[in-house]
Amino acid sequence: MGVVCVASYPVPEGKSGQQIVDVLQSRLEQLGAEKSGQFNVDCETYQSQVPSAQNRLVHLLHNSEQPATCFAVLDTGTCLVADNLFNLLMLKLKNFYPTRKGFKIESKGQRYSLGDFIIKIGSVTFGQNISFKGILVEVEYCPCMVPGDCWDLMKEFMQGFMGNCVENPSNYLKTKMDIMYTPADTIQQYLEHFKTFRKESLAVTR
Amino acid sequence: MQRDEKQLDNSLEATIQRVQDLKGSLSALLVKLETEYTLNWPSVLDSFALLSGQISSLNKLLKHEKTPLLRNYVLLPLLLSPDRDADLEKLTEGRVLAFNHEVVPDYLRTKPEPDVEERQQHISKQASNMTVENAQKQMNAVNRISTQLLDMITSFRDEWELAQKTSQQQTSSIADTNTLLAAVNFGKGLKSGSENVHSSQSQPSPAEHAQPGRQASSSMKAPSSIKTNIKSASSLHPYQR
Amino acid sequence: MESMLAAMNKKIVPLQEYFLQGSVLDASRDILLHRLRGICDNIGGIEKFQDHEMVYTIGTNANNVLQLRARRALDDPEAPWLLRYVGEPDFGDRSKHTLVRSSIDVGTSDNLVQFLTEMGFRLDHEFVVSGHFFRKGRMKITVSKIYRLLQPGDTDKVEALSKSYLVELGVVTVSGQDQVQEEMKNFAEHLKPLVHLEKTDLRKLQQMGT
Numbered sequence: 280m281g282v283v284c285v286a287s288y289p290v291p292e293g294k295s296g297q298q299i300v301d302v303l304q305s306r307l308e309q310l311g312a313e314k315s316g317q318f319n320v321d322c323e324t325y326q327s328q329v330p331s332a333q334n335r336l337v338h339l340l341h342n343s344e345q346p347a348t349c350f351a352v353l354d355t356g357t358c359l360v361a362d363n364l365f366n367l368l369m370l371k372l373k374n375f376y377p378t379r380k381g382f383k384i385e386s387k388g389q390r391y392s393l394g395d396f397i398i399k400i401g402s403v404t405f406g407q408n409i410s411f412k413g414i415l416v417e418v419e420y421c422p423c424m425v426p427g428d429c430w431d432l433m434k435e436f437m438q439g440f441m442g443n444c445v446e447n448p449s450n451y452l453k454t455k456m457d458i459m460y461t462p463a464d465t466i467q468q469y470l471e472h473f474k475t476f477r478k479e480s481l482a483v484t485r
Numbered sequence: 486m487q488r489d490e491k492q493l494d495n496s497l498e499a500t501i502q503r504v505q506d507l508k509g510s511l512s513a514l515l516v517k518l519e520t521e522y523t524l525n526w527p528s529v530l531d532s533f534a535l536l537s538g539q540i541s542s543l544n545k546l547l548k549h550e551k552t553p554l555l556r557n558y559v560l561l562p563l564l565l566s567p568d569r570d571a572d573l574e575k576l577t578e579g580r581v582l583a584f585n586h587e588v589v590p591d592y593l594r595t596k597p598e599p600d601v602e603e604r605q606q607h608i609s610k611q612a613s614n615m616t617v618e619n620a621q622k623q624m625n626a627v628n629r630i631s632t633q634l635l636d637m638i639t640s641f642r643d644e645w646e647l648a649q650k651t652s653q654q655q656t657s658s659i660a661d662t663n664t665l666l667a668a669v670n671f672g673k674g675l676k677s678g679s680e681n682v683h684s685s686q687s688q689p690s691p692a693e694h695a696q697p698g699r700q701a702s703s704s705m706k707a708p709s710s711i712k713t714n715i716k717s718a719s720s721l722h723p724y725q726r
Numbered sequence: 727m728e729s730m731l732a733a734m735n736k737k738i739v740p741l742q743e744y745f746l747q748g749s750v751l752d753a754s755r756d757i758l759l760h761r762l763r764g765i766c767d768n769i770g771g772i773e774k775f776q777d778h779e780m781v782y783t784i785g786t787n788a789n790n791v792l793q794l795r796a797r798r799a800l801d802d803p804e805a806p807w808l809l810r811y812v813g814e815p816d817f818g819d820r821s822k823h824t825l826v827r828s829s830i831d832v833g834t835s836d837n838l839v840q841f842l843t844e845m846g847f848r849l850d851h852e853f854v855v856s857g858h859f860f861r862k863g864r865m866k867i868t869v870s871k872i873y874r875l876l877q878p879g880d881t882d883k884v885e886a887l888s889k890s891y892l893v894e895l896g897v898v899t900v901s902g903q904d905q906v907q908e909e910m911k912n913f914a915e916h917l918k919p920l921v922h923l924e925k926t927d928l929r930k931l932q933q934m935g936t
Contacts, residue, residue: 353841
């Protein structure tokens with residue numbers, strides 16, 4: 280486990296998501312990256328029915344990189360890292376925290392490794408009809424645990440195949456620059472992006 | 486005549502079967518004693534119970550009216566041979582190799598073995614030499630000692646059982662179990678600021694205490710002798726061997 | 727999530743707890759521990775524990791309340807927190823040797839209390855439990871003392887709740903493993919007459935309290 284940066288990659292008008300994914304993948308392969316399996320990060324959302332916690336949301340995320348773990352993130356930002364059985368507890372809580380139907384969002388795709396880096400190119404799908412929403416690129420630099428110490432290196436690497444869409448660390452990552460990085464931080468970054476995607480698609484449908 | 490013979494055959498067969506069973510259980514017990522590392526008393530008791538059952542059924546069989554009086558029959562060895570007899574060897578599981586002059590007198594004896602016989606004679610001679618007065622004195626002495634021993638054993642057992650019972654009542658209390666379970670499961674006595682802490686702890690306990698005590702003593706009475714045995718056996722042989 | 731449900735359907739997730747409970751007076755605890763050391767599997771190793779358990783509830787309506795237990799090891803700050811759900815035990819079947827309840831044990835990060843509070847859970851009660859644990863095959867045996875907290879949240883100032891130690895024998899396993907009950911009954915026999923591990927009807931205790 281090293282430091283991870285999750286960035287969204289724009290899909291220009293007139294191109295399909297798959298085309299862009301293919302372009303990114305071929306760039307990586309030219310750099311010498313090797314395929315190392317599939318990955319998948321998903322998120323279900325539960326909404327409070329309890330008077331003592333009005334409108335509270337619980338986001339339950341899973342990352343194939345930590346297959347025995349699930350991450351429960353509140354809209355307050357508190358992230359509980361728990362065993363996978365926590366899923367069953369959420370079922371027990373269904374009277375208080377029912378699932379928001381059709382709110383499942385997921386990023387999945389190919390995982391690559393290249394030297395000290397792990398790169399994941401994920402297509403984001405949302406809702407009941409699993410519609411395509413965008414592309415998230417995750418880059419992990421394994422030898423380092425403190426984001427501030429390797430940010431410039433990561434930025435340079437990412438710009439190498441993604442162009443200038445990565446300029447500054449995300450707001451979330453900025454707060455974590457000087458402390459040890461944990462898997463929960465990766466989840467928080469995904470959640471930020473997922474929230475944006477959801478907001479966009481809900482705004483479009485309205 | 487034929488009927489008698491048949492009856493003899495049948496009863497002999499039955500006797501052999503019973504003796505065979507007895508032998509099997511005896512060797513099973515021996516194996517158990519030799520090999521089992523953690524031999525427990527109940528298991529030995531089981532073996533003994535089996536043995537005594539088999540012995541009594543053998544006795545019953547021999548006394549049965551259908552069984553002819555075996556002592557009325559004569560067994561006449563017609564042919565002795567110094568050669569090995571494979572059939573006999575198999576029949577006796579290798580103990581008797583040949584039906585020869587050496588073993589036959591021993592195996593077909595109807596009296597005790599010679600040295601046993603000798604000792605018996607010696608003892609009966611001694612007994613007959615004793616005066617009536619002397620004998621009476623010795624009998625009284627033996628009787629006295631046995632009664633004393635018996636008394637000691639009974640009183641010690643009573644004491645032991647009593648100690649067991651009282652110590653057992655002290656090891657656990659149902660009232661406490663209930664207090665603890667109510668606390669762990671429903672938070673009784675644990676909720677901060679609640680007044681029921683003291684009442685729940687002390688008030689119901691005398692009544693509850695009396696009941697479990699009675700319950701426990703009556704339910705424990707029956708198997709106490711077995712338990713006694715377990716305890717004493719394990720304290721004597723913690724590692725069996 | 728899907729794989730979780732699939733695993734549940736295949737009955738490979740340990741969700742059933744078979745259990746028996748009893749208690750032992752303080753004076754006899756050492757005899758019990760001695761006996762347990764003799765018959766249980768842990769030779770050497772750690773056998774002590776000291777935990778702080780906080781019981782949280784959510785929901786207001788009496789019929790619609792969910793209780794979760796958060797537990798942390800006081801003697802090992804590095805250990806994960808434990809979040810536990812236990813269901814109502816099934817008292818109905820007298821032919822069974824033990825009680826059965828559903829149980830979900832989840833290891834979590836150390837912000838569990840904050841998480842539960844923000845979710846709308848309220849602290850119902852808390853206690854400190856410290857004692858010894860043993861295992862024998864898949865059975866777990868705990869001999870523990872329950873302490874009341876004199877100040878909410880302060881685990882240093884505590885008072886013993888009773889003059890006895892709680893003794894619990896339990897197996898958490900996948901559902902439908904009824905044969906384990908026989909094993910547990912035999913084990914409980916070994917502890918008699920020191921401790922009587924029994925199927926205590928918790929409902930009666932609850933009624934007694936109200």
